[in-house]
Amino acid sequence: NAGVTQTPKFRVLKTGQSMTLLCAQDMNHEYMYWYRQDPGMGLRLIHYSVGEGTTAKGEVPDGYNVSRLKKQNFLLGLESAAPSQTSVYFCASSFRDRGMNTEAFFGQGTRLTVV
Amino acid sequence: GQQVMQIPQYQHVQEGEDFTTYCNSSTTLSNIQWYKQRPGGHPVFLIQLVKSGEVKKQKRLTFQFGEAKKNSSLHITATQTTDVGTYFCAGSQGAQKLVFGQGTRLTINP
Numbered sequence: 001n002a003g004v005t006q007t008p009k010f011r012v013l014k015t016g017q018s019m020t021l022l023c024a025q026d027m028n029h030e031y032m033y034w035y036r037q038d039p040g041m042g043l044r045l046i047h048y049s050v051g052e053g054t055t056a057k058g059e060v061p062d063g064y065n066v067s068r069l070k071k072q073n074f075l076l077g078l079e080s081a082a083p084s085q086t087s088v089y090f091c092a093s094s095f096r097d098r099g100m101n102t103e104a105f106f107g108q109g110t111r112l113t114v115v
Numbered sequence: 116g117q118q119v120m121q122i123p124q125y126q127h128v129q130e131g132e133d134f135t136t137y138c139n140s141s142t143t144l145s146n147i148q149w150y151k152q153r154p155g156g157h158p159v160f161l162i163q164l165v166k167s168g169e170v171k172k173q174k175r176l177t178f179q180f181g182e183a184k185k186n187s188s189l190h191i192t193a194t195q196t197t198d199v200g201t202y203f204c205a206g207s208q209g210a211q212k213l214v215f216g217q218g219t220r221l222t223i224n225p
Contacts, residue, residue, distance in 0.1 A: 031212065031213075033212070033213070035215075040220070041217075042121075042201075042203070042215065042216070042217035042218040043158070043203065043215045043218070045212075045214075045215070048212050050210075050212070056212075090157055090158070092158075094213060096210050099145075099209055099210055100145045100146050100165070100207065100209060100210065101145075101146075101207040101209075101210055101211065101212065101213050102146070102148075102163065103148065103160045103163060104148070104150075104158075104160065104205065104213055105160070106157040106158050106159070107157065108157055109157050
């Protein structure tokens, strides 16, 4: 049982390049999230999904797109990377139990640097 | 929309001192969760509280959920260097998305 797996773990991009971060979970969770965490800061929600085929914007969605074509995968895309997107990106998943959103499991994080 | 505020943002203590972080929601929550993130790591689930006025303990950690289900606290008794990290609360309303607080970073002077 791998839990939540993020790939890649590290990446350096040049300004204007594009990339996709992959998050995969093997726990059959309904909810999936993408967060960014800047040094010394908290978690800021980029996009999230409450089920396969559905996505919604979080508090900092600009410059990012997401897709959830399969329940186990949640992809985060950067179409044209900017230095302001240098951050650590965390994916998380959680499940619904008795009508409540419960324990979130986080991936190990992707450290992205845009130069 | 739902907001979860956490204070303080930073706390530095001497080893052996107690530590408390507080979490306040703008709306009534169905549940509150607490997470710990070690430096360089990812957030890890500690506990979930569901009932009004609930108190749970994990060794030196005590978690409380307010009577109105809008606030919560985490108290660590006699901190140790292994307690270093950032503590996050997260709440949700029913099946809606989890909303995280900004976290409290705890540093400890040995």
